[in-house]
Amino acid sequence: MTSDSNSTARGPVTRAALTVLLLCGLAGATACGKTISVTDASDAPPAAASAATQPPAAQPPAGQSGQPTSNSALQVVDSTAAQNGLTGTGGTVVGAAVQEAPPKWVQLSAVQSPRLGTHLINVNQATLYRFDKDTAQPSQSNCADDCATTWPPVTIVEGGNVYLAGVDPKRIGAIRRQDGQAQVTVGGWPVYRFSGDVKPGDTNGQGVGGTWFAVGPTGEKSAP
Template identity: 40%
Template structure:
């Protein structure tokens, strides 16, 4: 259904990772160092990684990241997820989904812990990036080894990048801006490295931001 499959079905690891405790704090700047990659270790995930975009692989309109608002919480929306690196700055630009919305990480999460500290009302504002355990993850300029997954306490399979759970922000409108970047000193647009993405002041394009502090350079955008 998704066109030619370019990569193998995700292999199940032979040993489960030990879970570490989740950080409860919600403040502070993102760490200066990238989180270690999380192994694809969840035995409950039997999905597929495909290189390229959803459209390029023939994903059905109105499904996955392109599902209409009323379907965002339905199995139709969990059928596939796309993770795209910024074409202008693959290393430090913001990750986006198939609808062009920025993906975020939360400093309250413990990297590579295989758990999320955002649930309930938090997950309403910051919807986790989830996919069906037998769904498809389209990787657009993102290496497969950077992407992991775990099962949340609500039973949904959430994706990680560089060991960090990734989320969307309900306040983003689809115009390309990452309005959630820096909110509460705890939410940052994610780069493939697991650091805060480099954004210009309008939250659109990459710039030479100080990723360890989530701030912008004195010289402004590129």
């Protein structure tokens, strides 16, 4: 995907049933982000609730090492893993490989392609997708068992970091899946990769079953 470029798309805040604390440190842009709590659908407040009415989360220091913090909150960092001195994938696997354990960190990047327009990829340049049978308000995944084998959820170890490129940190959230793992959401929508995408830039999951679509930087369905 050498022709892809980072998107600068921004949008209004989506209230995704999570506790938010903005972290815009004085050290510079690489420390700017937020802390989010992993939420259960049953614990989610009404969709119309304002974040101003929700209790503040405890604020651990913004992680720069890629290692999990000591609590279950996730750090959303408004810069890439490389900009924070990290190499590798954080443990994110490729294609049909089974994600045996949640990655220590994940990265979401907005790119453009002629077929999909602006959409998200992970650190391995795998296209990320959303499922029409999920819900965004409240955020909830309805893809489990065999579905989750075909469409592996984008999971992360609790206390890990979510790094971003061209994505508004306010759009990022996390839910607890039925198996107890934390899954990343964008605009309230749980995000997945497709086991049928084996090469960087593959988009074989687009339109599958009329319910799976590449996800954009605000959680929308991507289209050229």
